[in-house]
Amino acid sequence: MVFGSFAENYEFAAMKSSGISLQRAMRGLTxxxxxxxxxxxxxxxxxxxxxxxKIINLRKNIAKMKPAMAITAGVFNEVGNINIKVDKKSGDNDQYLHDVIIHTGTERGGDYTVIKSKEGELVSSEGSNVLSLVLTDGNYYREVQPSDYSKRDHKPFMKSYFEEYTKNIDLSELNQVDMDDESYTTQSMLRIGELTKSIDSFSVSLNERKEAFATSMYSRTGVKSLDINFNPEESDKYKSFKHSILDNYNSNQSQRIVDDAIRTTNAAISHLSIKKQEFKQSSRRLNKYEIALHEKYVLAVACIVLFFVGAPLGAIIRKGGMGLPMVIAIIIFLSYHFIGIFAKNSAEDGSISPFIATWLSTLIMLPLGIYFTYRATTDQGLFSFDIITEPISKFFKKIGLVKPKDK
Known part of the structure; x- marks a missing residue:
């Protein structure tokens, strides 16, 4: 806006007539x-x-002491051993809950119980370590896990309706909260040195776990033990084997071999699926730390790059005030911001490198800054349309549609 006002009021023309170039005029501001x-x-x-x-640790400690504060409307919240989601809260202390969904975990893991109710109320007495959640007008769903694995494919479950249901939450551990506890950390709370150290340790740990898993899966295949009891001198007796290995056994033995193979394969696939998700989460966490590290440098560089985009652009469009310059500035900033967001989201799941993602929007703005600075320094407009119109004009003159002007 400042440089636009200068250009609009011909201040730059006066500066240049006095021998002051645009670079010299920008020196102090630079x-x-x-x-x-x-x-x-x-x-x-x-x-x-x-x-x-400080803020996040203080909030978590307060939320532990006041569970009602830990329940945020619209998202799942972990309170004790349950995950609870409410559509909205009301009341003086936010004790009344509406459209409640609860997932209750088990000791072996997994959310096998789901409770849904239209209304709920948090009830507790002073000094008590038990928080009562009184639910009304809802349904109770529970997945049954039979001991016989073959019956689990049928997905058995229990369902019941209740007018009122009370669920007690043990807060004995949550009430023993040290308000000075600051053990919770995320990547946004760390400095460059701490981030670098964390990234190194995470990378080493992740690679070691992948190597250990690869070794474990290779050992499970039994490839190493194939030739333990093999005697080359007795290899002649194997020549009488039929083409299919199963044809060398009776039907019961063949069925048992097939069942064992299917069971082993399914177990391996299940194990691979679990490890895949585990490694994916670990990689996602590592990517977040790398993004946080590069963002600290990007912020500083972006200040300079965006300055060399905005200042020359104001001199080119020759408009000051809150009108056109503000509109163009908002468009440029939103473009920069959304490019950065999309790139970082892609980097978190490993689609692109965290380094490229964090620097992408700044690197896109860098040539624009160079281009605008060059155009402003050489007193040229924002765009030169002669590059487009001149070849077209020459083409029309060549085919005779436009007659050349007489000199």
Missing amino acids: LFIVLVSITAFVFANNVIPAAEF
Whole structure:
């Protein structure tokens, strides 16, 4: 806006007539932007992580002491050994819950019980370690896990309706909360040195787990033990084997071999599926740490790059104030912002490198900044349409549709 006002009021023309170039006019502001960039880097690396560390840990400690505060409407929240989701809360202390969904875990893992009710109320007495959740007008679903694995394919379950159901939540551990406890950390709470150390340890741990899993799966195949009892001197007796191995056994033995093979294969597939999700989550966490590391550098560089996009652009369009410059600035910033968001989301699941994702929007703006600075320095417009119109005009003149002007 400042450079647009200068250009609109012909201040730049006066500067240039006095021998002051655009680069010289931008020199002081450039130094200021560099200082802003350094300040942004210091804040991103020191102030913001420390503040977020304090705020999130304090919030978690308060939420443990006041479970009603831990229940956020519209999302699943972990309270004790249950996961609860409510559509909305009401009441003086947010004790009344509406459209409640509860998933209850088991000791072996998995959410085998689901409770849905239209209304709910959190009831507790002062000094009590038990929080009562009184549900009304709902349904109770429970998956039954038979001991016979063959019956689990039928997915048996129990279902019942209730007018009122009370679920007690043990808060004995939650009430013993140290408000000074600051053991909870995320990638956004760490500095560059801490992030680098965490990334190294996560990478080494993930690679070791993958190698151990690969070794374990190879051992499970039994390939290593195939030739343990094999005697080459007795190999002649194997020549009488039929083409199909199962044809060498009776029907009962063949069926047993097939069942064992299917069971082993299904177990291996299930194990692979579980490990795949586990490694995916670990890789996602590692990617988040790498993104957080690069974001600290990107913020500082982006301040300088966006300055060299905005300042020359204001001089080119020659408009000041809150009108057109503000519209163009918003469009450029939104483009920069959404490119960064889409790239980071792709980087979290491993679609692209975290380094490329964090730097992508800034690298896209960098050539724009160079281009706009060049156009503003050479007193050219935003775009030169002669590149498009000149070849077309020459083509029409060549085919005779347009007569050349007489000199």
